[in-house]
Amino acid sequence: MAPSRLRIGTRASQLALWQANWTKSQLEQRYPGIVVELVKIKTMGDKILDVPLAQVGGKGLFVKEIEEAMLRGEIDLAVHSMKDVPTEFPDGLGLVATTEREDPRDAFIADGITFSQLRQGARIGTSALRRQAQLLKARPDLEMVIIRGNVETRIRKLKEDNLDAVILAAAGLNRLGFTDVISELLPTDFSIPAIGQGALGLECRLDAAATIEALAFLNHADTAAAVAAERALLKCCEGGCQVPIAAHGTVSGGTLTLVGFIASVDGSQTVRDTLSGPASDAVQLGTQLAERLLEAGGKQILETVYQRELGH
Numbered sequence: 453m454a455p456s457r458l459r460i461g462t463r464a465s466q467l468a469l470w471q472a473n474w475t476k477s478q479l480e481q482r483y484p485g486i487v488v489e490l491v492k493i494k495t496m497g498d499k500i501l502d503v504p505l506a507q508v509g510g511k512g513l514f515v516k517e518i519e520e521a522m523l524r525g526e527i528d529l530a531v532h533s534m535k536d537v538p539t540e541f542p543d544g545l546g547l548v549a550t551t552e553r554e555d556p557r558d559a560f561i562a563d564g565i566t567f568s569q570l571r572q573g574a575r576i577g578t579s580a581l582r583r584q585a586q587l588l589k590a591r592p593d594l595e596m597v598i599i600r601g602n603v604e605t606r607i608r609k610l611k612e613d614n615l616d617a618v619i620l621a622a623a624g625l626n627r628l629g630f631t632d633v634i635s636e637l638l639p640t641d642f643s644i645p646a647i648g649q650g651a652l653g654l655e656c657r658l659d660a661a662a663t664i665e666a667l668a669f670l671n672h673a674d675t676a677a678a679v680a681a682e683r684a685l686l687k688c689c690e691g692g693c694q695v696p697i698a699a700h701g702t703v704s705g706g707t708l709t710l711v712g713f714i715a716s717v718d719g720s721q722t723v724r725d726t727l728s729g730p731a732s733d734a735v736q737l738g739t740q741l742a743e744r745l746l747e748a749g750g751k752q753i754l755e756t757v758y759q760r761e762l763g764h
Contacts, residue, residue, distance in 0.1 A: 454483040454666040461518040461527035464492040465602045467624050468531075471652055474627075475531045475670070482669060491527050493518050515655075519545055522656065528663055529656040534648025534679055535621075539687035541655070548664045549654040550679050552672035554623035556650040556700060558583060558643040560636040561610060562617035567636060570594070574616035577609050581717055581757075583619050585696035586643050588719030603628055619643075623650035644698035644713045644724075647682040651675050674703035677731040681710045684738025689714065689746065695757050699738070703731045712741045714750035717757060723750045 458479065462472035469490070476488040495517045514536040521527050522545060534550065541547070560567050570576075570591065577599040578584055584596045599609050603624050610618045622637055654670060656663050678701030685699045696715040701708055708731040715722040725748065727741040746754075 453662065454479075454486055455528070455662050456485070457487040457489070458529060458663065458666070459489045459491050459527045461491050461493050461521050461530045463495055463514065463518070466628055467533070467603055470627050471531045471533065475652070475654065478670060479666070483666065491521070493521055493527075519655070528660065529654055529667065532653045532655060533624075534651040534653045534683075535646040537648065537653050537655070537683075539683050544657055544659065545655055546658045547653050547655055548658075549667045549671035550676040551652040551654075551670055553675045553678070554626055554650040555637070556645045557622045557640055558638045558645060559620050559622040559625055559634040560617055560638055561607060561620065561633050562635045563610070565617075565635060567617070567638065570616060575614070577606065577613065577615045577618040579606070580619075580646060581696045582646055582698045582713075582715075583643060585715035585717055585719040585722070586698070586713070587619070589715065589722055590642070590719075592719065603630065607633055621646070621649055640700050641711070644711055645700050647686045647697070647699050648679045649700075651679050653679075674731065677701070677708055677734040678703055678710075680734040681708055681738035681741075684735040685710070685712050685742040685745075686738075688739045688742030689750065690754060695754060697754075699741075701734070701738075706731055708734055708737060710737055710741050712745050714745050714753050716753050721749070721753050723748045723753065 460472045460475060462468045472490050479486055479488050495514050515532055518530045519542050522530060572593050573595060575595045575597055576587060577597045579599055587594055597615060599606050606618055606620055609615060625631055625634060654667050681701045682699040686697060689697055696717055698713040699710060701710045707728055709728045711726045713724045723745050725741060725744050727737055729737045
């Protein structure tokens with residue numbers, strides 16, 4: 453029996469509201485008569501917009517205040533972009549559903565040109581060290597400009613900040629109806645996506661049995677397995693800061709294939725590997741691939757990244 457009322461905690465950004473409203477409509481279709489309310493919560497990540505994420509704490513910045521509201525009983529569930537969710541949850545909270553993944557690729561936005569047509573020394577706007585490292589590996593001449601803000605703000609920065617291109621997740625652009633600004637979708641073997649990119653995660657209190665049951669229909673088994681493997685790799689590799697780590701899992705016929713990547717921020721040192729196995733062993737596969745990457749030089753790369761880039 454579904455609860456008669458559910459309160460969804462969400463950030464107030466356009467994309468977060470789209471994701472929360474999508475979840476709301478799914479619940480209303482599934483359970484006629486249910487009352488679903490959105491509760492807007494401002495997170496630290498929404499307040500600090502002039503500093504790269506890596507320097508102010510990385511992933512947890514977009515979820516901490518929402519999780520605190522859930523623990524206080526002010527909201528019943530949260531809808532997150534999986535790429536923003538830390539690998540550890542506070543006691544009493546957990547991920548209970550992972551939705552079917554949208555396009556996981558990175559989108560290249562430029563004025564009518566593709567990545568291969570970029571001029572020497574072109575200026576690229578991005579918010580992620582992962583993207584920066586992979587693009588610099590391909591083109592060391594590029595100048596990377598860290599940009600923050602919501603999707604629309606970042607698209608505007610192409611003109612406002614005199615950039616040659618901006619890289620954003622295709623999923624967010626598709627969800628908000630900005631597909632027409634995409635010049636090119638970068639293949640996942642060229643720009644490996646962020647952990648969880650394109651998938652939404654539903655988090656709630658682990659003692660809320662009725663809520664967990666009500667959300668179960670939104671879980672997409674193949675996506676959940678792929679994202680679980682990606683997150684296991686991340687958890688094994690790092691302590692929660694934003695570092696140049698990428699992983700992308702795909703499931704076909706019960707077999708999960710996971711690609712993992714660790715790089716220095718300038719892309720000059722990289723380690724990459726692939727592993728396949730049963731989707732039911734997702735966490736084990738992610739951990740195993742992480743260990744292989746760390747042994748192959750990833751550990752030294754990450755230690756240098758932590759010391760130099762993040763001031764740890």
